[in-house]
Amino acid sequence: MLVWGSFICLIVLFLALDLGVFHKNEHVIKSKEAGIWTAIWVTVALSFSGVIYWLFANGIIDNPTGLTPKGAVLKYVTGYLIELSLSVDNVFVIAVIFSAFKIPPIYQHRVLFWGILGAIVFRALMILFGVALITKFEWIIYVFGVFLLYTAFRMLRSDEDTFDPKKSMVFRNIKKLYPITTAIKGHDFFVKRMGVTAATPLFVALVVIELTDILFALDSIPAILAITADPFIVFSSNILAILGLRSMYFLISRMLEKFRYINYSLVVILAFVGLKMLFSHHIEVPEWVSLSVISVSLVAGIVSSLLIPQSEVSERG
Template sequence: MDDATFAVSLWSWAAVAAVIAVMLAVDVLSHRHHHVIELREALAWSAVWIAAGLAFGLVVWFWRGSEPAVAYYSGYLLEKALSVDNVFVFALLFGYFRVPAKYQHKVLFWGVVGALGFRLLFIFAGAELLDRLAWAGLALGAFLVWTGWRLAVRGKPDVDPDRNLAVRLFRRLAPTDPRYHDGRFTVRVDSRRKATLLVVALVAIEATDVVFAIDSVAAILAITTNTFLVWTATAFAVLGLRSLYFCLAGLLRHFGYLRYGLAVLLAFAGVKLILAETPVGKLPVWFTLAVVVLTLAVSIGWSVLAARRRRSRTGRREP
């Protein structure tokens, strides 16, 4: 029995959905005019989204107690950490399509809306599998261990959109125009409605995010199978993805060892799922939270120190 399991009414789901909808509306209205997101603005919005995510954890704490709240915070931190890998890939895709900086927020906004929808489907499907199939935990655990190993040993990720099945299918089915047309998604050319290159970039980001969603949802389900906690932890973490991108896109080279920390967390989530099917049973949620926090702290600290040493060596070699 999951310590964080509890019944959630439809009113609670509706209330959270309404809060998320209002936050998205505020965000889109605040960025209705195309402009380049500067670092100060991105930091301010990141603070807003992080504060909202942490505040909801307090709501869970006072509503259902410490155990569900710790499970929520563990899932939130794990999704937030895995989002850093998304940021790196998004930066590569924006560079590939040469998306002007002033249109990138629009693409990311609708990308996040799609990400929330896909994750909701994966959460319910994954929780149902774990509930109905006795071997699903073992299979999902093995998948996460393999994913962690792949993340640790891989080089630069291959994000060539020309080989992306969704992008190729979209270009084949929908007429497209290879321009941006002032940030519009569609434009009429020669009396024919066409999708702009901005839509193609959005399709590439959505298709890439689906792969990340499978990993991250499986990892959080290893913490708790309570769909309400998994969904809210995922949603509040993903909502800040746009601001996180504009904060970190230019700084990712300073976090070279973070992917090893993320690999450890994915593998840990896999081992946790496997152990749950053995006499060892489920690991305590507080232990999971401690592992997440410690792993992130070590990998980020390691990255910062390594970057500082590289700058120091480069400085000594300069005349």
């Protein structure tokens, strides 16, 4: 419990420094600043693999799955890359949500901060629940595998341009609970209007982002559980990837159209992980193979997006 408590305290410290020190004064986050912060979060996450090695090498943390220190590091890095890659979809949806509710760039970091805070809590609960399921019912891994294959197929066939946050069930239910203002005055989530408390578009965007993240977690958490059922590795890799989501959003949200083949990378990753789960009791896939498939898929999607001109894609369409 000491390790878990220390890790959670570290995350709280990161969040406190982020909002209370580094982003104390609200400002529009430019690509350069976002790039620096993205590099910092990735460095922190990858450096944490050294902590993972130390914890497992010295038997400081429970090791329910019998991992070697090197094996634990490989699983941690693989899990982190899975979550990081699947976060690209989050970035797209967040951009659509901010656009739909006309959230000014200067307040977007504030919304994402509280969104990430909520995501950490919900994901912690989902991870503990998922690990408990796999530990108690081994057959559940087949259910997760089929679900990931279905998700990959759905992602391959889906048209993401049709997503409209204002037509979502979440938005309709919020309107039933609170009157919603159309104007944004400052960074407040609620305002008093003629003696009545009303939700601002910032609050609506926050709730929609929060619940959307829970839906995305239904994909990413089973995916990482295919790599390992060790709760600390699953939790730490997932949370450290989520912490970098805000800066990654500001870095690549303006360039989403350029990375038009990333979705195919995600399809390959989800399909691979789904198949790995389905055959987990029959074929043992070395961890370096999983790491290689994920890395190559991501690189291939990025390189293809950059090298193939948009005009060629349009002509083929």
